[in-house]
Amino acid sequence: MSPTGQLHCRRTLDARCDQPFVVLTLAAGAIATLGLLANSSAVVIGAMLIAPWMLPLRAAAFAILQGRLLLVGRALLTLVIGISITVVLSLLLGASVGLPILGAEVAARTQPNLLDLGVALVAGAIAAYASVSTKAISSLAGTAIAVALVPPVCAFGLLLANAQWSEALGAALLFAANLLGILSGGLLTLAVCQPELRLNLWRSRLGLVSLLLTTMLLIPLSGSFLSLMSQAREAAALEQIQHAITISLKNRTLTLGKDSELINVRIDWSQNPPLIRAAVRVTNPRLPTARQVADVQAYINQQQPIRYRLIVQRVSVDVIGPETEPNPPELVPQDPASPEEINKILSDPDRQAPD
Structure with a gap:
């Protein structure tokens, strides 16, 4: 049997919805x-x-290049069955547990971006390469971890159980990006590694549809990526400004630096110029003065490419204690007895007990 025929037999087994596939799903x-x-x-x-979904995806990529529509349909049907089982299972578990707020692991799968699609393309390429190179089989475990197919589907079911529709849509978009990325990466890799399949990629309508759908995902994922970049830039600017305020309070405004502590810094980017709100804990209620705040603002604007406006919120520190001392002077022994004197007093038989 030719290598292509052996590969076809293995991919036919990968496309089956058998008992191991259902159990592992x-x-x-x-x-x-x-x-x-x-x-x-x-x-x-x-x-x-544990998830076995990479197998039918790999089989679908091979079948698309071979033009075997029956095998493509079998592989995709197996994948749809696995997705349906997982959605129903996660929906039932989410409804039975009834957590009012889902954690960060779910939230992390509701905002996909271009980086997720890039990971899926590479993972699909490695999975396809492992199917034609026995030396790369050990990479399948790392590939399964790198691109997650099951967790976004589970997050989708949990979000549906909590009626969080927009977040559920984000989880579905992440799964679509991973799915199409793996399929497209597998198609391109098989076309490169198998010369006899190279021309079939451009003749196959399903292959072109897969690549086209993957390209269309660039539109929603680009928006999320630009938002991520904007948040990263704002976080970097906030860190720089917080450092600049701290340095200015401690070094440039001498009367304020020794009596103050920076608590929190927030930036309102919706205003023009951006408004910095800094909370400062002070022991002197007369500080900071308007002149000191102006000096700090000038120092920040010297360090940054854009201008900011600074507002400082004063949080006073009041030291409160009891009005009377715990030990009046007359009760504090001026010359305490030594241990030998105390033992002598306690061993005196004529000592009278106190009233």
């Missing part, structure tokens, strides 16, 4: 859902290793 779905509910990344990673 149930196990991966249950573990991933429980891991998301417990907000445990380690448990979610375990579910990624």
